Amino acid sequence: GAVVSQHPSWVICKSGTSVKIECRSLDFQATTMFWYRQFPKQSLMLMATSNEGSKATYEQGVEKDKFLINHASLTLSTLTVTSAHPEDSSFYICSASGRGGRTDTQYFGPGTRLTVL
Amino acid sequence: RKEVEQDPGPFNVPEGATVAFNCTYSNSASQSFFWYRQDCRKEPKLLMSVYSSGNEDGRFTAQLNRASQYISLLIRDSKLSDSATYLCVVNEGRRALTFGSGTRLQVQP
Numbered sequence: 395g396a397v398v399s400q401h402p403s404w405v406i407c408k409s410g411t412s413v414k415i416e417c418r419s420l421d422f423q424a425t426t427m428f429w430y431r432q433f434p435k436q437s438l439m440l441m442a443t444s445n446e447g448s449k450a451t452y453e454q455g456v457e458k459d460k461f462l463i464n465h466a467s468l469t470l471s472t473l474t475v476t477s478a479h480p481e482d483s484s485f486y487i488c489s490a491s492g493r494g495g496r497t498d499t500q501y502f503g504p505g506t507r508l509t510v511l
Numbered sequence: 512r513k514e515v516e517q518d519p520g521p522f523n524v525p526e527g528a529t530v531a532f533n534c535t536y537s538n539s540a541s542q543s544f545f546w547y548r549q550d551c552r553k554e555p556k557l558l559m560s561v562y563s564s565g566n567e568d569g570r571f572t573a574q575l576n577r578a579s580q581y582i583s584l585l586i587r588d589s590k591l592s593d594s595a596t597y598l599c600v601v602n603e604g605r606r607a608l609t610f611g612s613g614t615r616l617q618v619q620p
Contacts, residue, residue: 437515
């Protein structure tokens with residue numbers, strides 16, 4: 395099956411710093427990538443949808459200036475958490491769908507666990 | 512009201528037991544339905560799609576009732592390795608997926 399990687403797998407940072415998370419599709423072209431966030435004992439919540447070469451569409455309540463998303467190529471999307479605070483500590487997961495296979499199939503990355511001190 | 516609702520559990524069952532999970536969704540225009548499995552601190556992994564005609568994959572059987580907006584998952588002959596959180600997932604037609612909060616299953620020896 396399709397493989398999606400994320401880097402880093404975990405990160406600990408001080409409050410006020412920015413953190414960049416990369417999501418890569420390794421063996422297919424991801425026309426659309428999704429960024430989710432999951433707090434403990436809660437469901438995955440969609441943060442934004444990004445299509446290659448265009449601006450991301452953010453869900454209601456997600457600050458686009460705080461969570462910067464770039465989808466510059468068909469294999470890479472990045473999420474930058476700017477000026478991170480402890481309440482941003484969460485499990486961030488990307489998924490990708492693309493050319494070939496079912497259009498409603500999403501392939502998930504392994505997630506990035508962010509802890510902000 | 513949550514868009515996808517599940518009983519959070521936990522369901523504690525002995526090995527070999529049959530266990531059923533239920534899920535309801537609020538958007539009648541939802542187009543496709545899935546069960547995902549998520550292990551602790553890992554990403555969700557697709558277990559199976561769910562079709563109106565019902566579908567089976569080994570020990571797992573999924574059912575969809577569109578009229579009642581209800582989805583079920585049946586696991587027969589539970590194994591220790593089935594212990595995980597099972598997520599009911601709906602595609603509401605906009606490509607992004609809507610996740611339930613999950614039902615935790617613990618299979619005990």
